[in-house]
Each structure stands twice: as structure tokens, then as C-alpha cells.
Amino acid sequence: MLRETSKPGQAGAPDHPVRALRKDERLTQAELAGAVGVSRQTIVAVEQGDYAPSVFLALRIAHQLGSSVETLFGSGGPVPHTAENPT
Numbered sequence: 001m002l003r004e005t006s007k008p009g010q011a012g013a014p015d016h017p018v019r020a021l022r023k024d025e026r027l028t029q030a031e032l033a034g035a036v037g038v039s040r041q042t043i044v045a046v047e048q049g050d051y052a053p054s055v056f057l058a059l060r061i062a063h064q065l066g067s068s069v070e071t072l073f074g075s076g077g078p079v080p081h082t083a084e085n086p087t
Contacts, residue, residue: 016047016049017067018072021066022043029047035064036057058072058073
């Protein structure tokens with residue numbers, strides 16, 4: 001069985017957590033962008049999954065939305081095996 005691989009924002013895909021919380025807070029993309037010091041286009045790209053923000057920007061977005069970086073940007077999938085994380 002094939003798995004649907006649509007990006008957030010496409011028909012049938014759930015909203016990106018940043019978009020969902022931004023809407024819950026009744027903020028526009030421009031308002032969130034201004035609050036965290038980036039352009040509206042950057043927020044659009046984050047919400048569409050086209051841009052992975054820096055740690056500093058992710059922290060600012062999470063703080064502004066009253067959330068955590070893990071909630072907004074965590075994959076929810078398994079942690080990959082590395083030398084630091086052998087399992």
C-alpha cells in the first residue's frame with residue numbers, strides 16, 4: 001500500500017503545527033513574522049515545510065506561540081541511531 005506524501009498545506013494534509021497554533025492565537029503570518037524578526041515569506045515557507053528554521057528562529061517562534069520547539073518541529077518519528085545514541 002502506498003503512503004500519501006503530501007506536504008502540510010496541501011489538500012488532505014494536516015496543518016503544520018506552526019500554522020495551527022498561529023491560527024489559534026489569531027495571528028496573521030505578517031504579525032508572527034514581525035514578532036520574531038523575519039519576513040512573512042519566511043513564515044509561509046516554514047508553514048509549508050519548505051524551510052527548516054535555525055535553532056534561534058525556532059526558539060523565537062515557539063516562545064511567541066507559547067509552545068516548544070519539539071511540539072512545533074519535532075518529527076514524532078524514531079530517533080536515528082548515532083554514535084551518541086546507540087540503541
